[in-house]
Amino acid sequence: MRTGIFVLGLVSALALAGCAASPAPQTPAGKPGGSLPPIASLTDGVWMKGDLHIHSRHSKDSSNNPVSKIVKLAETVGMDFLCICDHDNHVDGDVAHHTWADPEFKSNSVLLLYGAEWTTHRGHGTALSARPYDHQRLYDVRDQRDVLIGKVKKELGLHLSANHPSGGDNFGFSYDIVDSIEVWNSAVWSRNANAIIIWDDMLKSGRKLTGRGGSDSHHGYPDTPEQAVELSRQAPANNVGTPTTWVFGTSRSADAVIAALTNGRVSVSANPYAPRVEFNADLNQDGAMDMMMGDNAAATGKPVAFRVRLVGNIPPGASYTVSVVKDGAPFGAFPMTGAAPAADFVDTPASAARSYYRVQVEGTQTPYPQVPESAQRSGNMIGLSNPIYFNFDPNF
Ligand SMILES: [Zn+2]
């Protein structure tokens, strides 16, 4: 571990010497970091995994994907939560009488969130709720000004998330109206580079914006060869849980899933069997972790010890590389191996400025037998964390 610290410190020093990083963002005047709320318990809760962006037969561009087929695969691979978010424009906003009213919309083991893909001329978002809500209202204001949309979203008590923010259906709304952003859309990790750039830009601007995953899968396995259509080839490549979003909630409930998603206690893994990235910080270097990803603390000006771990299925002989991003720029990279891969590094967050740290892990991919072509689509991308924050304004 100590070697890891030294190597990373060296990499960081070289990186800093080699380029002029943009100046550290300042905390807004009158918002001293010392007034931040206390950090929630790191142990009193439960890790839950799910997929937040799936289309069923209620989306007109889906095939062979009844709700029951999606739920069954989610149950088979041990998912805790699911958002079947069909295109609302395909039903003129009335998801309540389509997806949510489908007799197959039920599960004994998976928490089914209520939501829809808010599908507009300016981009798509996932609306999420623990219970039914009046989605029609959000649909009806889709072409209005962002200020009004944000007001309606707030009145409905929704978690709104920007989908596939860059590309053909790029998210063209203000990020002030969303609580999270889809930084990993579909099994094909390589297509998400621009989403990551947008995410870092929003984080650098002081927005404590959660990064999440979503398979955006539309197509199920045909029951018979006759049912196959051209896009049925996507079923073995992109399906439930490619990628898988993990949340650390205070209880196993839909409310807790959404609360965790909002506060950023979230990481994303390539598939339901891939290990989970955990990222913690020890503020006073006493050996006990004080923060996890999503948490925001006042920087003291003293060094902080960070720890990255992979938890879950580690294939024999697997090896990984952790890349640390600080304030949108590469901070360092170092290896992780063994049955319980972990790595440590130390850095001193500035006491009078905002900063954030997040990590991405690449390495030996974990097979997903039910969706066998997905591992190849994800390449060596294993997972990513949300940031650990210092001096972010909670009232931004
Ligand atoms: Zn979309």
Ligand SMILES: [Zn+2]
């Ligand atoms: Zn979609």
